[in-house]
Amino acid sequence: MLYDKKLPGEKWNVLQFNGYKTLRKKYAVSSHGRAASYSADIHTDGQLLNGSLTSGYHTLNLHLPAGSGTIYLHREIARLFCKKPSYKHSYVIHLNHNKKDNHYTNLQWATADEVGRHQQNNPQKIACKKKQAGKTEGLKLNVSKVKLIKEAISNPKRKLTYKMIAAKFNVSEMTLYRIKSGENWAGVK
Secondary structure (H helix, E strand, O other), X not given: OHHHHOOOOOOEEEOOOOOHHHOOOEEEEEOOOOEEEEOOOHHHHOEEEOOEEEOOXXXXXXXXXXXXXXXXXXXXXXXXXXXXXXXXXXXXEEOOOOOOOOOHHHEEEEOHHHHHHHHHOOHHHHHHHHHXXXXXXXOOOOHHHHHHHHXXXXXXXXXXXXXXXHHHHOOOHXXXXXXXXOOOOOOOO
């Protein structure tokens, strides 16, 4: 029974999605990031659900007649408990970068640009960049090659396309875009 496991200040809201009326049970999420199923009343016959992890996010996989029934809990909790500033704010970020912390105070609606900026501050990403910066073996590129790439990309009179530059250095075009944006090799001038 869910009533025995109630947390201080926790509020529950019913999940409503395409096909929810066809399911045997009802589902709800809490402001504290929990999910439960119930038949009549969330507090009297509710059962906490563990759900699954999909790319590190907590999900519920419901068998809906119409097909896909994967519910991302962080999105539903944000939808039900967080104010959405505008229609452009269509992504949900975890402020502390912990995908498993779905407390409503850790969630925020964001634009695509805000998601990109937020991801650059992710401690895991920063640690990975530091590790990569110290790596010297097994790399396709080195500092001198990156300097040549940056010169080629920024040359206003260049005749080579990104595809041609990528082939010349045996890297992908995406690598060139990441070098240009500063996501990769930002320390090389």
